[in-house]
Every structure is written in C-alpha cells, then in structure tokens.
Amino acid sequence: MNIFLFVFYAHIPFVKSNDTLINVQAIWRHGVRDFYYCNWGCNSKNKPNGDAQILTPAGMRQQYVLGKWIRQRYIIDNQLLSSFFNENEIYIESTDYNRTIMSAYCNLQGMYPQGFEIPNVTEDKLLPPNPGSKSPNIGNYALPYKISLIPIHTKQEEQDYALAIYCKITDSIVESNRKTELYNKINSATQTQELFKRFNSELGLIEEKQVNDIIELAEWRDTFTCNRYNGDNLPQKLSAKTLFYMDQIALLSFSLRQFQNWEQSKLYSTPYLKQVIENFDNFINGNSRVKYRGSSSHDSTMLGIISGLNLTSAQCQADIYLNKSQSDIFCLTENIEFSSNLIFELYNNTENGLYVRILYNGKYVPICSQKGTYCQYDRFKSLVSQQFIDYEKECNLIQEVQREVVYNIPIWSILFFLLVLLCTCGVFILIFMIKQMKDPASSDSDISK
Structure with missing residues (x-):
C-alpha cells in the first residue's frame, strides 16, 4: 500500500x-x-x-545562480548558516563525475562568493619554497577574484x-x-x-x-x-x-x-x-x-x-x-x-x-x-x-564472504629455515658434548648417587 x-x-x-x-x-x-x-x-x-559529458559554461551559470538562490534563502533570509564558509556547518557531496563535481563547485561559488583573506604574516610565509616564486598582485585575498574553494566529498x-x-x-x-x-x-x-x-x-x-x-x-x-x-x-x-x-x-x-x-x-x-x-x-x-x-x-x-x-x-x-x-x-x-x-x-x-x-x-x-x-x-x-x-x-551488492588467504612460501625459504634449525641444534649438541668432556668427575658423581 x-x-x-x-x-x-x-x-x-x-x-x-x-x-x-x-x-x-x-x-x-x-x-x-x-x-x-x-x-x-x-x-x-x-x-x-x-x-x-562535462559541464558546459551554461551549466556553470545555472549552478552558480542556484547557489545564489540558496545563499539568499538560507544565509541571508533565514540566517541558518554563517556568511562565510564554516566547515562545521555544511557538508557537500557529489557523485564521482566531472559534471557533478564541477556543478557543486559552481553552486558553492554562488553560496559563498567572497573568499578567504590571508593571515597577517610575512611575505615569505605565503610562497612555496621554489626559487623565483613571486607573490601575485591579488590584494589581501588568498585566491584571485576572491574565489572560495570548499571541499567536496565523493565516493567511487x-x-x-x-x-x-x-x-x-x-x-x-x-x-x-x-x-x-x-x-x-x-x-x-x-x-x-x-x-x-x-x-x-x-x-x-x-x-x-x-x-x-x-x-x-x-x-x-x-x-x-x-x-x-x-x-x-x-x-x-x-x-x-x-x-x-x-x-x-x-x-x-x-x-x-x-x-x-x-x-x-x-x-x-x-x-x-x-x-x-x-x-x-x-x-x-x-x-x-x-x-x-x-x-x-x-x-x-x-x-x-x-x-x-x-x-x-x-x-x-x-x-x-x-x-x-x-x-x-x-x-x-x-x-x-x-x-x-x-x-x-x-x-x-x-x-x-x-x-x-x-x-x-x-x-x-x-x-x-x-x-x-x-x-x-x-x-x-x-x-x-x-x-x-x-x-x-x-541489488546483489552484498560482498562475498572473505576467503582465508593462503600464502605460497617458496621452497628455498623452507630449506633455508631447516638448514638454520639443524645448524642451531648442532651447535647446542656440540656445546653440551664439550662440557661433558671437560667435567667427567661431575658425571661419575651423579651416577654414583
């Protein structure tokens, strides 16, 4: 029903x-x-x-306008969200396709049109360590044109x-x-x-x-x-x-x-x-x-x-x-x-x-x-x-029961292990025999008891 x-x-x-x-x-x-x-x-x-089938310029504009509509409703009118991106407030996800990921980015540009300002640090802290790197003339913003980049989550x-x-x-x-x-x-x-x-x-x-x-x-x-x-x-x-x-x-x-x-x-x-x-x-x-x-x-x-x-x-x-x-x-x-x-x-x-x-x-x-x-x-x-x-x-998506993994051990490693084991045992036997030869009186005493 x-x-x-x-x-x-x-x-x-x-x-x-x-x-x-x-x-x-x-x-x-x-x-x-x-x-x-x-x-x-x-x-x-x-x-x-x-x-x-990538997003076209017309599609970019569509999503940007939709993002502006969302901003007006949930940031300006209802004040549900902060004016600037707050990672604790929003979560954006997309299918793993170029057109959907690009749509999400364009949408977010409409939601948060003003990007981040750089911190008050020395100029050298804003550059990569590459020789010849120069600071761009983009004012006090992190990226050109006040662009804001917001993380988008995807799955396979x-x-x-x-x-x-x-x-x-x-x-x-x-x-x-x-x-x-x-x-x-x-x-x-x-x-x-x-x-x-x-x-x-x-x-x-x-x-x-x-x-x-x-x-x-x-x-x-x-x-x-x-x-x-x-x-x-x-x-x-x-x-x-x-x-x-x-x-x-x-x-x-x-x-x-x-x-x-x-x-x-x-x-x-x-x-x-x-x-x-x-x-x-x-x-x-x-x-x-x-x-x-x-x-x-x-x-x-x-x-x-x-x-x-x-x-x-x-x-x-x-x-x-x-x-x-x-x-x-x-x-x-x-x-x-x-x-x-x-x-x-x-x-x-x-x-x-x-x-x-x-x-x-x-x-x-x-x-x-x-x-x-x-x-x-x-x-x-x-x-x-x-x-x-x-x-x-x-949808037949239940994963198969994981089978026990059987590792194939090379024969040479088995032989090498056995050889080391035999050598170790031989050394111990030899040490024991030498000890017995050096202390015969102790052995006779033990027998007499």
Whole structure:
C-alpha cells in the first residue's frame, strides 16, 4: 500500500515567530552538460565516451545562480548558516563525475562568493619554497577574484548507493520494463505513433534508422535539449510543435524505463531517503553540527527520490498522457531538467515540535498527504522508513564472504629455515658434548648417587 496516501495526521499552523529552521538537506541535478548520445550532429570522431559529458559554461551559470538562490534563502533570509564558509556547518557531496563535481563547485561559488583573506604574516610565509616564486598582485585575498574553494566529498560509483544509485540489476529492470503492458500501451498510443511519424519525417529518417520507441525518442530529445541550452544548432526541419510533444513525454519515458512500479521507486529511493533520516536524527540528537548538506547528482537520482516520495509515478503520468480521468492526486509531469533541485527543510515549532517541508524547484510540494505541505517529523520518519528496502541485497551488492588467504612460501625459504634449525641444534649438541668432556668427575658423581 502506498504509504503517502495516509491522511495528514496533524495540521501545523504556520506562525513565523514560532518557527525556526534548524536543518536543510538539498539535492540537485548537475547543470547543462555536453550531449550524451551520438544520434545527431555526432560521428565516431567526436562521440562522447567515459566522463566526456562535462559541464558546459551554461551549466556553470545555472549552478552558480542556484547557489545564489540558496545563499539568499538560507544565509541571508533565514540566517541558518554563517556568511562565510564554516566547515562545521555544511557538508557537500557529489557523485564521482566531472559534471557533478564541477556543478557543486559552481553552486558553492554562488553560496559563498567572497573568499578567504590571508593571515597577517610575512611575505615569505605565503610562497612555496621554489626559487623565483613571486607573490601575485591579488590584494589581501588568498585566491584571485576572491574565489572560495570548499571541499567536496565523493565516493567511487560502486560504493555510492545514495547519489549514483549503483545497482547491479538496473539493466535487467530496464529490459523487463520495456516488455510490460503499460510500456507497450504508451508506445503504441495514437498520439505517440503520430509523434514518431512526424519526427521521422522532419529528420528524414528512413528504414532501420526510424525511431519507433519512446526511450530512443527520449535520447534524441536529450541531445536537442543540450543543443538548446548550449546555443548549438538544431535540425532545420525540426518543428517547435514536435519538440513540445517530445518534452511532454520525456519524464514518462524515463519513469517507464527505470521507475515503472512502486517496488522500483522504493528500491532506488531507499539509500538517499535513509541518509536524510539519519542526518536529521544525528543533528537532533546532537551527534552532528552540520546544518546544511548539499548533494550533486543526476536526473535518475532525482526521479528515484521524487517517485519514492509519491510526487509522481509512471501510472499517474500515463493516465494524464492518455487523457484518462484523474482522482485528486498530485503528479509531477515536467521533466527533471538540468539543475532541478529538491530541498528537505527541518523546522522546530515552539508549540508543535519538529516538522518537515519539501521544496521542489523552489516550490513547496505535498508531503505525508496529497494537499498538506507540512508533516511532523516523527510522522515523516515513520512513513518514509516503512518503505525502506534492503538495497544491497536487492541489488546483489552484498560482498562475498572473505576467503582465508593462503600464502605460497617458496621452497628455498623452507630449506633455508631447516638448514638454520639443524645448524642451531648442532651447535647446542656440540656445546653440551664439550662440557661433558671437560667435567667427567661431575658425571661419575651423579651416577654414583
């Protein structure tokens, strides 16, 4: 049963003077990157590989502006954080990809635009010991242009369940999802087939090159989105109408691909939501002083969490797409664009205690019910925790039992050890025999007794 359909059990009146924001956890998708798929304007020479989809200047600007927005809200308006970086107050993490790490740095430049000043020491203390080193003309700041550098923590992808949602069964889930009745219904719907036809015609795709699958269409849409953000050209005959309908089906395609049912949504949302609860608990119990935790991630991470919070689902998106009647539910249908963000705010109310609110792209969304945007923390924690899944077990990530290491000892070392042992024993025997020969009277006396 979907846990977020429970009726909100306690309404908390918002009285600004009685409420104090005490902790924030934010997660965002990286900014605009280079194209990911090699489908248009791409050949074998410039085909991306590895981590080639780096953050572009447009993506840098996006994240910088997002950082300024966060600064305004949590440093200036709410005064949750200090004006200058304090390592005891914030913790920033990122997946181990260039575009997410770069996004985090750009975001932090917006949060903390003024860097550190150098201490009052002699000039020679500010230079490395290299001969010919000269002090730059940058005033009293440590780095040029008042740049502030703040540490960003990463894990290898294979160990990063919360942000990279590394899972060994993802490929099999996608393969299985592409064979479901719901997937085939959307793929064969009249409006989808018309979109395929229009798209293939405008791009001049024929025979085996034609697109007839919504996931493949979403890959083309991703390329065109990157082009639009980065100022690159689009196919001349690609109409605005076709782009509009490609945008309309983008999130549904993604949900059908990897987050098609409630079990899949629970699976992929478990690591991050469990981390949210643990971080809030540690702060509440005095085990952590971190007031702000920022996480730089991907659209797949974001959609998993949003689905796990029941803010959207493949089914509700499909119903809207097929123009089916809707019950009074909340269902996000817009695609998770670059720099989209989800922020968990923990407040303390003098009368009602701790409660949580969630912002998605700067707007409060329903939490613990379909209409309420407030949820007492204990209730939120209880509801979220009920849906946790053993992620490592389900994703086949449980480490094998470590086997006893058998060391192969070289034969020569064994022989050498035996030789030393024999020599040592021989020496002791020789010493004993010499002693007996020098003191025969003592031996005779002992025998006579």
